[in-house]
Amino acid sequence: MASSSSLSLHLLLLFAILAILATLIESKPTFQLPGASFYKSSFKQAKAPKPKIPYTAYYFPQVLDHFTFHPKSSKIFYQKYLINSHYWHKGGPIFVYTGNEGHIEWFAANTGFLLDIAPKFKALLVFIEHRFYGESMPFGKDSYKSAETLGYLNSQQALADYAVLIRSLKHNLSSESSPVVVFGGSYGGIATNEYVCVCFHVINKIYFSAGQLDASMNCYEVIKGSWAELDALSVQKEGLTELSKIFRTCKDLHSADSALDWLWEAFVYTAMVNYPTEANFMKPLPAYPVQQARLLQMAMCKIIDGMPPETTKLRRAIAGASLYYNYSQTEKCFEIEHGADVHVLSGWNWQACTEMIMPMTCSNKSMFPPSGFDYKDVERIELALKRFGSNIIFSNGMQDPWSRGGVLKNISSSIIALVTKKGAHHVDFRFETKDDPDWLVELRRQEVDIIQKWIHEYYADVRQGIVSQCCRSSDL
Ligand SMILES: *[C@@H]1O[C@H](CO)[C@@H](O)[C@H](O)[C@H]1NC(C)=O
């Protein structure tokens, strides 16, 4: 980062890129599939993870509002961040993970990549929690109370938080000229991406829509056919009672929509985390949970394909979805409508409604009920990137349903798209394991090489007194 530039300039730069993104967002028609609100209930039955991670937690006095001068603006809240300095050599790079919609330990535990590569880079690792998630609640328990409080939950404020915190940290460590490499996955990646202009070197995953399961034809047809059966049942007298029974809900359903969301979540998330090794990101799941798990009863489509054809499609779909919710085999019944939000994700609904471009689109060939959205407008993001961006890796796995909205083409020599056919949702961020397939090993190797190259360039620039390749004032 440019050590000579002032904080206010940084905020100005942030603002510049955000203004562009805001325009993109405003020009979008918003389209809501039932599943568009699915994040809200996504982690219901997961046991809250208590990962053992080699980080120390700190709390930074953060300002509530970086952009206005209302009486409340200067209120301070404590923003949590995690540090691992074990591998760091002073002056070495600082790897920052910009938190997303959940408590920060959860992401730290699922982003082993940083720990794996820290020794090679002698890097300091910093995971910063996103405001309004985990413990970083500006108004404590009342944070989600109303728009009065939630108004301070937006990506501009979050980005400014990160900038202020990183700057303070660098100052405190007397490491102002250390290069900062920012990592983000999923929403955290979108946020990271908005840093482009501040000349952080960035790794990013950006995502938007639609689904592709690496599944059997029968599995596809069963799931595709299950929606109409669900619809038909839901309009019958006593339909909800019947649905509660076949979905094995803990309490009677109030609406068939929640049953639909429940199925939707299971299919979308299992595809998203179709990792080549056993993992516990959204929920505990075996390796390749969609189709290829080693054991018959451990893959969603094997379960569906293995059921007698006279079983209704809906029941088969539910059996498949149950793998996602009950891989632990400990669920007595399913909390479809009243689950606890163990990852404290409720703030996500607010964000998804206010500023995220997260349309879901499904053609009538999709296994999900069809719905439309035109991507053409979204492509303008490439223009913005071309003009303002540098040093970004967009990594997308095509198994990940979100990949369809990702940046899948190289945009310039320093805005690089790495696309893996078999990759799932930020699979490259996970700890390496001995079972990793070759393509994954290769993907991570490529990422490490690119980061290394950029860091070398940065140090070379610093030696020559050139501070960076970030935005010039003429770009504003
Ligand atoms: C830097 O030091 C100041 C003064 O001790 C402290 O208030 C602040 O929290 C520190 N910054 C970080 C990121 O820890």
Ligand SMILES: *[C@@H]1O[C@H](CO)[C@@H](O)[C@H](O)[C@H]1NC(C)=O
């Ligand atoms: C979860 O799995 C266990 C073991 O297979 C089974 O006994 C239980 O009924 C399942 N729970 C639900 C709600 O289907």
Ligand SMILES: *[C@@H]1O[C@H](CO)[C@@H](O)[C@H](O)[C@H]1NC(C)=O
């Ligand atoms: C699916 O969509 C295409 C293109 O919009 C349309 O031509 C076709 O008739 C649709 N098929 C069905 C079965 O609805």
Ligand SMILES: *[C@@H]1O[C@H](CO)[C@@H](O)[C@H](O)[C@H]1NC(C)=O
């Ligand atoms: C982008 O360029 C890199 C080389 O810099 C290459 O490895 C990668 O495959 C390219 N990505 C795409 C999507 O073509």
